[in-house]
Amino acid sequence: MSPRPQSQRSTQNTPGTPRTPSTDTWHYPLRHHNYRMFVVLSLVGSGGVWMQRLAQDWLVLQLTGSPAAVGLAVALQFLPMLVVGPVAGVLVDLFPKRRILLLCQSVAVVLAAGLAAWNAAGGTDVWVVYASCVALGITSAIDGPARQVFVNEVVGDAGLPAAIGLNSAIGQLGAMAGPALAGVVIAQAGAAAAFAANSVIGVAVILMIIAIRPGELHHPPEQILTERRGRILAGFHFVRARPPLALIMLLAGLLGAFGMNGPVVLAAFADRVWHSGPAGFGPFNTVSALGALAGALLAPRIKRSGRKGIVASAGLFGLSQLVAALMPHQELFTVMLVVVGFMTRMFLTSAATAVQLEAGAAVRGRVLALYFPLLLGGHALGGLLAGWLTEDFGVRAGLVVTGALGMTSAVIIGLLLWRHSRRPRHTI
Numbered sequence: 001m002s003p004r005p006q007s008q009r010s011t012q013n014t015p016g017t018p019r020t021p022s023t024d025t026w027h028y029p030l031r032h033h034n035y036r037m038f039v040v041l042s043l044v045g046s047g048g049v050w051m052q053r054l055a056q057d058w059l060v061l062q063l064t065g066s067p068a069a070v071g072l073a074v075a076l077q078f079l080p081m082l083v084v085g086p087v088a089g090v091l092v093d094l095f096p097k098r099r100i101l102l103l104c105q106s107v108a109v110v111l112a113a114g115l116a117a118w119n120a121a122g123g124t125d126v127w128v129v130y131a132s133c134v135a136l137g138i139t140s141a142i143d144g145p146a147r148q149v150f151v152n153e154v155v156g157d158a159g160l161p162a163a164i165g166l167n168s169a170i171g172q173l174g175a176m177a178g179p180a181l182a183g184v185v186i187a188q189a190g191a192a193a194a195f196a197a198n199s200v201i202g203v204a205v206i207l208m209i210i211a212i213r214p215g216e217l218h219h220p221p222e223q224i225l226t227e228r229r230g231r232i233l234a235g236f237h238f239v240r241a242r243p244p245l246a247l248i249m250l251l252a253g254l255l256g257a258f259g260m261n262g263p264v265v266l267a268a269f270a271d272r273v274w275h276s277g278p279a280g281f282g283p284f285n286t287v288s289a290l291g292a293l294a295g296a297l298l299a300p301r302i303k304r305s306g307r308k309g310i311v312a313s314a315g316l317f318g319l320s321q322l323v324a325a326l327m328p329h330q331e332l333f334t335v336m337l338v339v340v341g342f343m344t345r346m347f348l349t350s351a352a353t354a355v356q357l358e359a360g361a362a363v364r365g366r367v368l369a370l371y372f373p374l375l376l377g378g379h380a381l382g383g384l385l386a387g388w389l390t391e392d393f394g395v396r397a398g399l400v401v402t403g404a405l406g407m408t409s410a411v412i413i414g415l416l417l418w419r420h421s422r423r424p425r426h427t428i
Helices: 003-013 033-064 067-078 080-094 097-120 126-155 160-189 191-211 222-228 234-240 243-258 262-273 277-325 330-358 364-393 395-420
Strands: none
Touching (some): 033 067, 033 097, 033 126, 033 160, 033 191, 067 080, 067 126, 067 262, 067 364, 080 126, 097 126, 126 160, 126 330, 126 364, 160 191, 234 243, 234 364, 243 277, 243 330, 243 364, 262 277, 262 364, 262 395, 277 330, 277 395
């Protein structure tokens, strides 16, 4: 087996010989037609999701006047993942991901259109928005792992690391456009128009999923398909046997709880601190997404530093939130949101890449189905925490406390990882 790699290396070093494209470069996955389609649907879909979330959060705030109610809306959207997540992982491992994505996207379109019609008709019962949050949460619990595993089927194992980073960056472009557009639409035409726009975007995403060529997907070998029919708790046992992997996933959950509370905090800052309304709420999300885009593009660089880089980015994430809370002027606060977004995506992209690469193909869906409930379930609990802190102690105090808790989480997980570093069995 060894002579072949040696001949390949000598061929690559021979002057005038065409070089094989590196699978580590960000543009490598774009060689695939299916991934190009997947990138476009990620861009459009991400913009629609952020438009829906912003409109939803702002509508709850207007109906109730309570940041705590916004926190409850965030919680109801993500808490279902704690219950549905493990089951979703089994579904993702057993059934075609393309069909799952089509079904989930179809449900999301129906929900967005229904909310648009209800709000346009003058509906004011906040429980309707809460019910939509729960339904979207269940849908997202299945869609999230399916979308992540589907990337592997689109580009194959060789292009997976680059595809994860690029897909995260593309998603952030949508996250930049979505909030800005939503802020303008809500200010000019109301939340119902934003929901309606998202339903149209959802139809476009469905058409792009249909355009993906099934014959060009990288399906796993029969041996892996057989293994996937094994234990429902295979993902749990896989993670339990790898303490460093479990700690990285736990850190993602803690950061979700203590740091990813933007919908609550930014709405409260726009409404109560800077008095800029929805026109200000949208740009706050946009500049944060701009920083996140840069973080997604640079995240692969910290792969060389391994666990230290992941933990460091988590700690800086919490610190940047704390500093942002203390900014005396809106302009300085906006600048710090870029830093917050950068550190958020730097951590999330590096952590998600580590989890996917560590998980075996036979259990990847079930491992991600544990990772996403930890991350987004923590996000849900964090929305409740941020809403309560903001309601009772003030907007700035709430962000200071959650930022400090995020830093503390990074320190504790870093110390636990250090204990395992002397006798590691699995690397991340």
